[in-house]
Amino acid sequence: MRSADASGFGPVDLYLLGLPESRLDRAALSALIDLADTGLVRLLDLIFVAKDEDGELTLVEVEELPEGVEIDIASLGATGLVGHDDISELAAAIPAGTAAVLVAIELAYQRELAVRVADSGAVLLGYERIPAPIVSALVDNLNPKRGD
Template sequence: MSDASVTGDRFGPIDIYLLGLPGSDLDSATLSALVDLADTGLVKLLDLVLVTKAEDGNLTLVEVEELPDGFEIDIASLGATGLVGHDDISELAASIPAGTSALLVAFELVYQRELAARTARSGAVLLGYERIPAPIVNALVDTIAPNSKV
């Protein structure tokens, strides 16, 4: 029996990413990269929504179940379609430049489910959490140790 089943947790923490697309439409390379990453088991792809922002600022949403031909994804493999809601979309859509598209993707970082279950079982309580984006970490490490091969 896993620690997650002991605590009754079905999911660990969920990260939502807004991925700006290289063009104004969904491209197969981006969707393939997400599916390939999920296939590694490092993350679980829970939900995704294609958001297109017209020049006038109007949004068009395409739920994962409605992706156009050529962009099919195994819906049964997704963990929680519908998880990304209109509040998430409204908040994050401001970052999408007019005339472009983005994917709003919900991922569970699988190791975090185990971490949450084990710490909860030990009696520990999460008091804070902060993520430092990779570009910032890499720039900082380059500044501190420019020849580091970490």
């Protein structure tokens, strides 16, 4: 039986996180960094994206982040993974005059799950993610609070 290889990858999610200000600082990334430190997720790539009032994009790769934004670049699993097509598609959601950080994240358990499924001879035939707000709303509708 194969084991999950540290150089192997499971499924990767791209998250576009709108920033409270039009600049990147450590506070905006602290939740991601803290979660990565637990081993639950692995940060693979990170790009800062700013959109000016005219809709022009400015991209800052993780290697070019300004002083004061400390990310251990060596710990990132696949810098350069996020491509220009990904950036263009997701950046459409950034309002003019604001900024976001685009991160590629691997959920560590999914890597192990992928290895175990493959080892069993099974094949993943489909996958769909249901966003958390939708799940919460569905559960609330299925299980209304008594006494409301």
